[in-house]
Amino acid sequence: MPNSKSAYSFSNKKEKFDTHIIVVWVDNEAGVLARVVGLFSGRGYNIESLAVAQVDEKLKISRITIVTTGTPQVVNQIKLQLRKLVPVHKVADFKREDKAVIFKEMALFKIVGPNNKLEGALKACKKYNPVLLDKTKKSNVIQITALRREIDKMSKDLKKFGLVSVSRTGAVAMTRGADIFK
Amino acid sequence: MAKLYSGAEIVFKCMEDQNVDHIFGYPGGAVLPIYDELQNFKSIKHILVRHEQGAGHAAEGYARSSGKPGVILVTSGPGATNVVTALTDAYMDSIPLVCISGQVPTHLIGTDAFQECDTTGITRPCTKHNWLVKDINDLASTIYKAFEVATTGRPGPVLVDIPKDIQFQKTKYKKPKKENKLNGKSHNHFNQNSIDKLIELMSKSSKPIFYTGGGVINSGPKASELLRELVYATGFPITSTLQGLGSFPGEDNQFLGMLGMHGTYEANNAMHDCDLMINIGARFDDRITGKIDEFSPKSKKVHIDIDPSSINKNVKVDLAIVGDVKTVLSSTLKSLKQKKSKFLKSNKQKTSKWWEKIQKWRSVRSLDYIGSEETIKPQYAIERLYELTKDKDSYITTEVGQHQMWAAQHYKFNKPNRWMTSGGLGTMGYGLPAAVGVQVAHPKKLVIDIAGEASVLMTIQEMSTAVQYNLPIKIFILNNQYMGMVRQWQELLHDKNYSESYTAALPDFVKLAEAYNCVGIRAKTPEELDDKIIEMLNTDRPVIFDCMVDKVENCFPMIPSGKPHNQMILGPKDQESKKITGKGKSLV
Numbered sequence: 163m164p165n166s167k168s169a170y171s172f173s174n175k176k177e178k179f180d181t182h183i184i185v186v187w188v189d190n191e192a193g194v195l196a197r198v199v200g201l202f203s204g205r206g207y208n209i210e211s212l213a214v215a216q217v218d219e220k221l222k223i224s225r226i227t228i229v230t231t232g233t234p235q236v237v238n239q240i241k242l243q244l245r246k247l248v249p250v251h252k253v254a255d256f257k258r259e260d261k262a263v264i265f266k267e268m269a270l271f272k273i274v275g276p277n278n279k280l281e282g283a284l285k286a287c288k289k290y291n292p293v294l295l296d297k298t299k300k301s302n303v304i305q306i307t308a309l310r311r312e313i314d315k316m317s318k319d320l321k322k323f324g325l326v327s328v329s330r331t332g333a334v335a336m337t338r339g340a341d342i343f344k
Numbered sequence: 345m346a347k348l349y350s351g352a353e354i355v356f357k358c359m360e361d362q363n364v365d366h367i368f369g370y371p372g373g374a375v376l377p378i379y380d381e382l383q384n385f386k387s388i389k390h391i392l393v394r395h396e397q398g399a400g401h402a403a404e405g406y407a408r409s410s411g412k413p414g415v416i417l418v419t420s421g422p423g424a425t426n427v428v429t430a431l432t433d434a435y436m437d438s439i440p441l442v443c444i445s446g447q448v449p450t451h452l453i454g455t456d457a458f459q460e461c462d463t464t465g466i467t468r469p470c471t472k473h474n475w476l477v478k479d480i481n482d483l484a485s486t487i488y489k490a491f492e493v494a495t496t497g498r499p500g501p502v503l504v505d506i507p508k509d510i511q512f513q514k515t516k517y518k519k520p521k522k523e524n525k526l527n528g529k530s531h532n533h534f535n536q537n538s539i540d541k542l543i544e545l546m547s548k549s550s551k552p553i554f555y556t557g558g559g560v561i562n563s564g565p566k567a568s569e570l571l572r573e574l575v576y577a578t579g580f581p582i583t584s585t586l587q588g589l590g591s592f593p594g595e596d597n598q599f600l601g602m603l604g605m606h607g608t609y610e611a612n613n614a615m616h617d618c619d620l621m622i623n624i625g626a627r628f629d630d631r632i633t634g635k636i637d638e639f640s641p642k643s644k645k646v647h648i649d650i651d652p653s654s655i656n657k658n659v660k661v662d663l664a665i666v667g668d669v670k671t672v673l674s675s676t677l678k679s680l681k682q683k684k685s686k687f688l689k690s691n692k693q694k695t696s697k698w699w700e701k702i703q704k705w706r707s708v709r710s711l712d713y714i715g716s717e718e719t720i721k722p723q724y725a726i727e728r729l730y731e732l733t734k735d736k737d738s739y740i741t742t743e744v745g746q747h748q749m750w751a752a753q754h755y756k757f758n759k760p761n762r763w764m765t766s767g768g769l770g771t772m773g774y775g776l777p778a779a780v781g782v783q784v785a786h787p788k789k790l791v792i793d794i795a796g797e798a799s800v801l802m803t804i805q806e807m808s809t810a811v812q813y814n815l816p817i818k819i820f821i822l823n824n825q826y827m828g829m830v831r832q833w834q835e836l837l838h839d840k841n842y843s844e845s846y847t848a849a850l851p852d853f854v855k856l857a858e859a860y861n862c863v864g865i866r867a868k869t870p871e872e873l874d875d876k877i878i879e880m881l882n883t884d885r886p887v888i889f890d891c892m893v894d895k896v897e898n899c900f901p902m903i904p905s906g907k908p909h910n911q912m913i914l915g916p917k918d919q920e921s922k923k924i925t926g927k928g929k930s931l932v
């Protein structure tokens with residue numbers, strides 16, 4: 163327990179952390195990503211992954227998808243603090259377990275080795291929509307789209323086939339069905 | 345053809361349109377074009393400070409005492425970095441500031457040019473929003489938006505960074521149209537349903553308390569009026585945070601005094617034992633709550649706040665009403681009159697036991713101290729200052745430390761906007777420049793900075809500003825030669841190891857006053873104190889008052905860290921009778 167010789171009090175309560183996917187629609191202006199990310203680092207919130215790009219050219223709106231962990235209270239704060247930022251239009255929050263939402267990440271794997279290994283790697287990726295983006299006699303670049311933990315697993319599994327480089331994105335999310343988040 | 349205006353002119357045109365009459369600033373290379381235009385705008389008076397931090401705090405004092413946004417003008421690089429403390433202070437205490445900073449010309453940004461710094465980067469976490477203006481055609485609309493962001497919702501500081509080439513470029517000027525909404529950020533989310541729930545809770549409660557904060561002050565004088573009306577209509581007790589002092593009369597019988605770490609015994613115990621807590625415009629700050637797990641365990645909590653992110657941040661509440669205090673209070677009063685016109689009568693019985701309990705706590709007289717004939721007790725000095733100034737509608741600023749807490753405890757405020765103190769950030773050196781800003785806003789009023797000798801030395805150079813503009817501010821220093829609050833904690837928490845908290849080579853404040861060409865007064869004994877204070881009040885010039893007080897007096901009562909509200913330590917009088925043992929002390 164921290165020493166109470168302090169001007170601040172401590173809480174020993176341990177609360178459960180949940181994983182949430184926060185989607186933020188922002189004006190695509192200079193410094194906006196720094197504002198969002200700075201809010202997270204400044205207030206001690208976690209960022210597990212981050213994906214950002216402009217989604218509306220005319221209105222200049224970017225969509226930022228952040229995977230974060232925290233207690234319910236912290237996740238609530240994240241949403242409320244984000245909504246206060248001037249360039250933020252709206253904020254959506256999904257639990258990772260939420261079945262009504264699709265989460266996807268993309269990864270590129272570079273495999274270097276003899277032919278049988280290259281084929282083995284491609285076969286191992288079969289479940290995750292593999293696309294062969296580049297092929298030489300000695301190497302492959304494979305693209306897959308999957309969940310975070312699946313990509314984690316593939317990054318490990320592909321080692322034995324000669325995996326030399328991994329590049330991956332943060333998660334992006336979209337609700338299932340005809341409805342959109344308002 | 346429409347007339348073309350330079351960026352520098354546009355800055356002032358915008359300020360004119362926003363009814364700015366005073367700006368606080370300091371010139372430098374990257375704002376020279378703006379300073380060059382200053383003479384052409386007669387309605388705007390510039391107050392030249394001696395350090396940009398002083399400009400920031402002066403603008404805060406101006407804003408807090410007048411309800412208008414404070415405006416700052418500084419140069420690039422060090423000018424901007426020096427103002428960061430004041431911006432952060434204003435951000436923590438929700439004070440509307442608009443800071444205009446010069447920047448190196450656009451083509452030099454990113455080259456480590458002379459006096460370049462990433463101003464928007466540095467100030468991003470300490471402003472509500474900031475802008476780097478890269479196109480002259482965006483300048484006017486940006487400044488307009490800056491004023492709007494600073495003053496709407498929960499107020500706060502904003503910064504507009506203007507590169508030097510933009511200040512020279514010319515364009516047409518037209519008043520920008522007011523934008524309807526800032527990305528749909530509205531500030532009153534509550535509905536009648538919540539008001540009804542609040543009234544139901546109020547009518548059921550037998551141990552209620554109002555806990556009010558700076559939000560009441562920020563909502564404008566009308567909010568304070570409505571608060572008084574509500575408190576009188578309900579007959580409930582009320583306590584206030586440091587920032588909320590003045591929204592309810594300090595000498596009223598329903599007022600329990602300030603709560604929190606150095607709050608009164610009755611206020612903190614009432615907070616702990618109440619069954620209904622109505623938080624109006626306060627934010628459950630850690631200086632208020634004490635140990636959060638044991639904070640007011642048996643109460644239903646209502647939170648009225650304009651900032652949705654304040655709700656459930658530190659303390660979970662049962663009813664949240666997001667809205668402007670003034671609007672919420674006026675709806676509440678309206679409903680109360682309609683539905684429970686005899687509320688006061690019906691409730692008197694119900695809360696009578698509660699008031700008895702409060703009277704018992706009151707009888708402890710937790711603000712009492714042991715007086716002295718030889719040395720001036722700091723509490724006594726403030727009591728005398730209050731008695732001698734209470735019919736003058738005076739404005740009080742403070743620095744940070746023991747003197748600040750004693751001022752909050754012993755100086756009673758009856759009106760809002762009369763008390764300017766750095767609460768959230770706790771900025772030593774705040775009070776003197778803030779007093780400058782207050783006096784600029786209220787030239788005929790009595791403005792006193794209740795100071796400590798350590799704090800005031802951090803921004804003492806602003807005496808020169810006060811003298812230049814004939815601002816007769818009174819710097820009332822409680823001089824104990826220690827950083828008193830540091831010394832107190834070292835005594836209570838660190839085995840009296842007074843590490844670096846004694847200032848061995850203080851200046852002679854009377855001579856210092858003379859050096860600044862203002863008036864120095866010193867009081868050494870309780871006997872001469874009144875006369876000296878009267879001498880100060882009769883001096884129509886800036887005064888530095890060196891009040892030599894007891895060096896080792898501690899500020900009580902106090903909630904020790906890690907303790908809930910009902911485990912306060914009281915002053916020496918009480919300690920003598922209860923004898924806190926060695927074991928008790930280690931709990932501090």
